[in-house]
Amino acid sequence: MQTVRPYQAGDRDACLALFDGNTPRFFDPSERAGFAAWLENSTHPYLVIERDGVIVACGGHALDAGGTVASLCWGMVAQDLHGQGLGRALTQARLDAIRAVPGVAKVSMNTSQHTQAFYARFGFQTVKVTQDGFGPGIDQWDMLLSLNERDHIAAVPLEKAYRLLNHGPSILVSARHDGIDNVMAAAWACALDFSPPKLTVVLDKATRTRALVEGSGTFVIQVPTAAQLQLTHAVGTHSLDAQPDKLARAGVRLLHMDGFDLPFVAGCSAWLACRLIPEPHNQAAYDLFIGEVVGAWADTRVFRDGHWHFEDADPSWRSLHYIAGGRFYAIGEALDAAPS
Numbered sequence: 001m002q003t004v005r006p007y008q009a010g011d012r013d014a015c016l017a018l019f020d021g022n023t024p025r026f027f028d029p030s031e032r033a034g035f036a037a038w039l040e041n042s043t044h045p046y047l048v049i050e051r052d053g054v055i056v057a058c059g060g061h062a063l064d065a066g067g068t069v070a071s072l073c074w075g076m077v078a079q080d081l082h083g084q085g086l087g088r089a090l091t092q093a094r095l096d097a098i099r100a101v102p103g104v105a106k107v108s109m110n111t112s113q114h115t116q117a118f119y120a121r122f123g124f125q126t127v128k129v130t131q132d133g134f135g136p137g138i139d140q141w142d143m144l145l146s147l148n149e150r151d152h153i154a155a156v157p158l159e160k161a162y163r164l165l166n167h168g169p170s171i172l173v174s175a176r177h178d179g180i181d182n183v184m185a186a187a188w189a190c191a192l193d194f195s196p197p198k199l200t201v202v203l204d205k206a207t208r209t210r211a212l213v214e215g216s217g218t219f220v221i222q223v224p225t226a227a228q229l230q231l232t233h234a235v236g237t238h239s240l241d242a243q244p245d246k247l248a249r250a251g252v253r254l255l256h257m258d259g260f261d262l263p264f265v266a267g268c269s270a271w272l273a274c275r276l277i278p279e280p281h282n283q284a285a286y287d288l289f290i291g292e293v294v295g296a297w298a299d300t301r302v303f304r305d306g307h308w309h310f311e312d313a314d315p316s317w318r319s320l321h322y323i324a325g326g327r328f329y330a331i332g333e334a335l336d337a338a339p340s
């Protein structure tokens, strides 16, 4: 069994043994005294991961004087257990602990060339690289993570907007009309044109979201992530008509985008703001709605430079692909075809 718990004085030797196992590849021997002193004296939060009674990872964070920047410190995983997801679990536990502290806006950390890519997957950005900064052969990478999700959202050029849907994800449709916001899941959404970008989505007559789209002439298509599996299923199986607090119950948090009076679902990987191109016959006969994309954004942790980067991003960013009966697949590995 694996548990994350706060460090206790009796864990000291086990933590130092983790340090020793990771020396000299990840730590320079000269750092050991500093780590021992930290364990002895620090009042900052420090966590350990215990697996079957054995300490297999440890790491903590400290807050700066103003309480707005947290720094990750002394994170390590047992040398023989690297590559088993312990580092990810530890980092996630530390970031969750930091997010629970009001007022913290950024997380800073320094690491080496061996682990910088790991932290980049959590959204840390490189601020500075100092060659041999930790000792001979161990460079120091100073990295910073913004906890403000807006810092990770970037506009996508409209001519690239089709790529946000090209891989066929299940999506969320949201709309606002007469002071009412709603969100539903949809599997039947598809890119339709490059420029101006257009898309189609099938909205059943029984859905409340459809009435809001028809009433306002606008809607948002957004790409939910594997982390939003339950949310996606919940907004796809409950109607606002039957459940007035549907969004709150599903855990939907809405974002505002300047210039758009539309409900954007926070935590998604991409958003397409659409203007309805009214086609009454298609809508009535086939439930088929056509939208022109008038704004597009994506989270740069998984979509940047006009491309998805699922292979580098944390797995929680993967798109969802609906089968039936509550079963989804998360997007799989990249396969590159040779030029034909």
Ligand SMILES: Cc1cc2nc3c(=O)[nH]c(=O)nc-3n(C[C@H](O)[C@H](O)[C@H](O)COP(=O)(O)O)c2cc1C
Binding pocket: 170, 182, 183, 184, 185, 186, 187, 188, 189, 202, 203, 204, 205, 206, 207, 208, 209, 210, 232, 233, 235, 236, 237, 238, 239, 240, 241, 246, 322
């Ligand atoms: C993964 C998933 C995909 C769905 N795809 C569609 C779809 O493409 N079109 C549709 O009309 N309904 C689809 N639904 C069903 C609607 O999301 C569902 O009817 C929802 O409760 C409507 O909510 P509302 O009445 O509050 O708008 C899907 C549901 C799930 C779970």
